[in-house]
Amino acid sequence: MTRSLRTTLAALPLAGLIGLGLAVPAGAEPPGIPDPATAQTQLGELTVAPEGSMDGYDREKFPHWNEGSDGCSTREAVLKRDGDNVEVGSDCYPTSGSWASPYDGETWTQPSDLDIDHVVPLAAAWRSGAAEWTQEQRQAFANDLEGPQLIAVTDNVNQEKGDQTPDVWMPPATDYHCTYASMWVGTKHNYQLTVTEAEKDALKTALDGC
Numbered sequence: 776m777t778r779s780l781r782t783t784l785a786a787l788p789l790a791g792l793i794g795l796g797l798a799v800p801a802g803a804e805p806p807g808i809p810d811p812a813t814a815q816t817q818l819g820e821l822t823v824a825p826e827g828s829m830d831g832y833d834r835e836k837f838p839h840w841n842e843g844s845d846g847c848s849t850r851e852a853v854l855k856r857d858g859d860n861v862e863v864g865s866d867c868y869p870t871s872g873s874w875a876s877p878y879d880g881e882t883w884t885q886p887s888d889l890d891i892d893h894v895v896p897l898a899a900a901w902r903s904g905a906a907e908w909t910q911e912q913r914q915a916f917a918n919d920l921e922g923p924q925l926i927a928v929t930d931n932v933n934q935e936k937g938d939q940t941p942d943v944w945m946p947p948a949t950d951y952h953c954t955y956a957s958m959w960v961g962t963k964h965n966y967q968l969t970v971t972e973a974e975k976d977a978l979k980t981a982l983d984g985c
Contacts, residue, residue, distance in 0.1 A: 804857070804923075804954070805922065805924065807923045808961060809964075814956065814960040814961060815979075818978055818982065821975070822967075824903075824969040837910075839918055853891045854886055854927055856927075858874045860872050868886070874889055877928070877946070877948065878947060878951060878955075890930040891925055894925070897916075903963070922962055923957070924958070932946070940971070941978055942971070945981065952981040
């Protein structure tokens with residue numbers, strides 16, 4: 776890992792944790808999604824490398840759904856951000872609202888029907904560079920409210936995705952492939968994660984279709 780990468784990542788936990796305490800504006804998507812042209816450029820800047828090993832991986836090495844200074848967890852912050860007319864109780868858990876899942880076009884009124892997807896799954900990040908990070912850096916990645924890494928989607932669709940990369944899995948809603956690829960590239964670029972040849976080809980195909 777280069778010195779510049781270590782410096783960049785070392786600063787991320789603070790930004791991520793500060794973000795947990797900020798008011799999050801309502802919207803259907805995460806912030807920081809690059810436009811297709813920018814995503815194409817960023818894709819070309821990613822390092823192509825074989826997929827790494829899962830040796831040593833554990834989700835506990837990516838502490839997630841941290842509580843922010845406002846007492847709300849990362850999950851609750853994303854539910855509030857990505858929903859429509861969301862009302863929350865004193866414990867930050869949504870009491871009403873609706874959520875349109877862009878992965879499959881379904882709309883839900885119960886938070887329990889939604890997962891918060893790590894666009895670049897934790898295990899996929901591990902295999903593409905995060906194995907070298909500190910746990911603090913992985914915590915920032917897993918709770919990133921400032922980039923295109925977290926989004927509320929239908930739970931079983933997220934479970935179907937698992938830790939698969941875009942050369943294996945893309946959202947069922949084909950008209951969302953462009954945005955999904957842009958989010959994936961934006962996140963990998965932000966964190967200087969690698970891509971495989973097959974992954975890069977799939978992302979390029981999706982971005983070419985924007």
